[in-house]
Amino acid sequence: MHIDPVTETPKILITGANGFTGQHACIYFAEAGYKVYALVRGNSSLSHENIQLVRGDLTDREALRKIAAGLQPDFVLHLAGQNAVDTSWIKPVETLEANLLGTAYLLDALRTESSQSKILVVGSILSSDPADIDSFIHPYGLSKTMQTLFAQVYSSLFTLHVVIANPSNLIGPGHSAGVCTILAKRIAQMEVGLEEPKLSVYNLLAIRDFLDVRDAITAYDMLLKKGKVQTTYSVTSGHPVTLKEVTDIFQNISGVSFEVTSEIEEKESFCSISPVDLQQLGWSRAFSLQQSLLDILDFQRKNRDDKRI
Template sequence: MRVLITGLSGFAGKHLIEFLASGGTHEFLGIDLACSAGSLEIGDCKLTEEKADLLDRNKIEKIISEFKPEQIYHLAAQSSVSRSWKDPINTFSTNVFGGINILESAKSSVPDARILVICTAEEYGEIEDGRAIKETDKIHPENPYAISKSAMDFTSMVYHRAYGLNIMVSRSFNHIGPGQSEGFVCSDFARQIALIEAGKQEPEVMVGNLDSGRDFLDVRDVARAYWHIMNKGRAGQVYNVCSGKPVKISRLLEILLSLSRVSGIKVKKDMDKFRPIDIQTVFGDNTRLVSGTGWKAEYSLKRSLKDALDYWRENVEGPSVGKSC
């Protein structure tokens, strides 16, 4: 099986390739701006990495026409909500026009390939009655990132209907777990606590809005969900990838502080961490994913947070508090 993954070096991409490689013999091609070109073996699988900008249509067409993937996982995106407010033009270009280049190239070279386009629960906006969001609910994107992903979501379905491409879309809720970069709430809290434990930050955690509720799912369960959708999902269908229950941001922090090796850590608000518009509560209904593909989550919230904290304990950098470099 020839499998193409965009966004290979990203948070979900790394876990996806690890999961896919454990399940059989495949030939993988990963596209990413952060990749260094080359090949390596992962178990019985061959992985070739190609550095490429999704906005370089000629290069994307060449890669896909030569590799001829049977499956395409399109994960690459500018996925930070806060960054999207600061740079909406780049966010829209990468997430929409970059994605269209993938679909156009697939249409020309591999029209029978199965394609999973990763979109986001941010598209939904806020559901007023606070219920679990279904795929059939109307979308109301309220930030530049969500708007860009809504555009790609609709574009994907148009390409399915107009050209018969075997496209499925995931609307993924919040991922957590080991390996996530800074700029996302769980990873941000875990990194700060790891810095405090290492004596590299004063014993206080800087936070934004702790009152909002989100649907958090371990990234390893997310990777498994993507495989289930790709192999058992129905073309032209949208799937929520979520846990099915909301968790307050304050609860995440509470669990992480309970796992800390340092007691008495203070919590301090940082207004720079607040968004111009913040939705109060968002959580999804995963019935379609579970019943349609047989997927189910395996990781508990506490396990995910512990693994995220352990990751940062091994990867924090910086001078100790009160000491020179």
């Protein structure tokens, strides 16, 4: 691993820096003393003395090579990709391009220009068993499965220092398209009379494993430092909940009483995945689900639109 011999300041390249997780990650590593190179495609609101914006696109192979050669990062946190299940049905090929080919181009650039880098490829807990065709339920899961399989095999073939992280549903303050943020935004509107006190959830009995994005980033930090190469780690809370439990918590912490309706109420089968391998490295959660939801709601209150949704 290369460390600047003069400053000994670790350098980290973060892809997808403008995304929900990416913005949290850039600030976290900048405040931890890293020199952060934030890969973005356009403009960015990221601002910190330890953050340097790097403009580029993961589909531009030559640009990636120049970036890898110029930066020689000690660490790479690969967050970029197309992460919406619904979008994957509309744009399946584009989803594969973003998640599989983008990863392939990045790893190949690092192979030729910065092979000493420790790389964390962030996949998804929605990845499936490649040998079980029936386990694939959407193009997004296919793309993330192919992404992580490629990363594992490619790192083995070319002796790259790649670790895989498969996170569950990440939540927390900030601009997210996740269900918890959507609910919190509506509740924040309700609290000031800008929205009728009614919430509609498609299936209240749907089960999800929610993990605070800030806990996920401390896990990523630990995996970059201690994670075993060519190993996959589950980054989860290990405590799945129904969406009804989520709306109940919001009801308790909000300043308004609201009605909750559901189009269907069907129990789902859900296999809880424990982060035991991560915990053995010394990681633990700092944020309970209730605290995460409170922080999300507070963020939405501070960024509330003064008009009806």
